[in-house]
Amino acid sequence: MKAVAITAPGEARVVHVDEPSAAAGEVLVRIRRVGLCGSDLTTFLGKNPMVSYPRVLGHEIAATIEQLGADVPDAWQVGMNVTFTPYTACGACPSCRAGRRNACRDNKTLGVQRDGALSELAVVPHQKLYASPLLTVDELALVEPFSVGFHAASRGRVQEADTVLVMGCGGVGLGAVAGAASRGARVIALDTQDGKLSLARTVGARQVINATTSDARQAVMDLTGGNGPDVVIEAVGAAATYRQAVDWVAFCGRVVYIGYGKEPVSYETRMFVMKELDILGARNCLTEFPDVIAFFERRTFDPRLLISRTIGMEEVPDALAAWAANPGGTSKVMVTVA
Numbered sequence: 070m071k072a073v074a075i076t077a078p079g080e081a082r083v084v085h086v087d088e089p090s091a092a093a094g095e096v097l098v099r100i101r102r103v104g105l106c107g108s109d110l111t112t113f114l115g116k117n118p119m120v121s122y123p124r125v126l127g128h129e130i131a132a133t134i135e136q137l138g139a140d141v142p143d144a145w146q147v148g149m150n151v152t153f154t155p156y157t158a159c160g161a162c163p164s165c166r167a168g169r170r171n172a173c174r175d176n177k178t179l180g181v182q183r184d185g186a187l188s189e190l191a192v193v194p195h196q197k198l199y200a201s202p203l204l205t206v207d208e209l210a211l212v213e214p215f216s217v218g219f220h221a222a223s224r225g226r227v228q229e230a231d232t233v234l235v236m237g238c239g240g241v242g243l244g245a246v247a248g249a250a251s252r253g254a255r256v257i258a259l260d261t262q263d264g265k266l267s268l269a270r271t272v273g274a275r276q277v278i279n280a281t282t283s284d285a286r287q288a289v290m291d292l293t294g295g296n297g298p299d300v301v302i303e304a305v306g307a308a309a310t311y312r313q314a315v316d317w318v319a320f321c322g323r324v325v326y327i328g329y330g331k332e333p334v335s336y337e338t339r340m341f342v343m344k345e346l347d348i349l350g351a352r353n354c355l356t357e358f359p360d361v362i363a364f365f366e367r368r369t370f371d372p373r374l375l376i377s378r379t380i381g382m383e384e385v386p387d388a389l390a391a392w393a394a395n396p397g398g399t400s401k402v403m404v405t406v407a
């Protein structure tokens with residue numbers, strides 16, 4: 070069957086791989102949609118230290134169940150549309166023992182530490198499956214990035230009384246906006262592109278700031294009575310925004326980092342102490358798939374607005390190259406596999 074692999078940094082190809090078959094407890098699925106995200110671009114560029122090559126991409130997935138292995142519960146039936154979590158958990162490391170399987174020390178995410186689902190078929194343990202009869206396959210493929218954003222809101226203990234600044238409105242950042250807004254918080258979204266900011270409004274941001282056309286720090290302070298936000302969620306991964314999160318957050322605030330830093334960051338560390346900050350990392354997601362599915366099912370906005378481009382498998386190599394040449398211009402590329 071066909072799959073799309075990054076064969077070396079800067080080089081993607083359609084390759085042929087063996088068809089998988091479902092063992093006991095597994096289902097065989099036909100892949101329908103795969104979303105590409107910033108981490109796939111990082112892999113394509115050779116800048117993801119967790120990836121070795123060749124690597125089949127694909128961790129934001131919608132699929133249709135094709136065949137059931139032995140001992141799969143009746144809840145799962147051939148023909149159902151599903152999405153599934155792309156992570157693994159060893160069950161034994163300190164994270165897993167603490168009930169935080171999303172941060173498993175030995176986690177192997179599809180398309181990162183092991184081959185992903187950007188192929189015609191895949192096998193999945195039934196425990197990883199989630200279904201919704203109401204959502205389209207495009208929407209099911211958006212559940213994973215939104216769940217990562219929802220998890221960041223959970224890590225920040227976002228509550229109704231909070232003002233939350235979300236820096237960066239890619240797929241995960243928009244999920245953080247939606248996650249914080251659905252907890253009742255007032256959300257301010259920050260990005261450099263008006264298109265992403267208008268999407269942020271549709272998923273729940275009450276105010277937006279374009280960092281290229283305004284003094285972002287001043288705008289944040291004006292909107293928070295000079296105090297800064299109670300929570301800052303950083304979904305960019307750049308040194309400047311890593312620092313701004315700490316500089317702008319309110320005293321006794323919470324800073325949540327989801328953006329993967331691509332370089333070392335130097336800090337005015339006295340801010341950590343002086344403000345008595347909670348500085349938190351957020352990785353993958355834990356229990357958020359059902360929350361995001363319920364959020365999409367409420368139909369407060371059309372998740373398909375997030376998709377900036379739809380392509381076929383054969384077009385993935387060129388699309389990755391174009392994205393690498395213009396990283397800011399793309400929010401979500403959706404691959405139609407079947």
Ligand SMILES: [Zn+2]
Pocket residue numbers: 105106107108128129214
């Ligand atoms: Zn992703």
Ligand SMILES: [Zn+2]
Pocket residue numbers: 158159160161162163164165166172173174175176
């Ligand atoms: Zn573990």
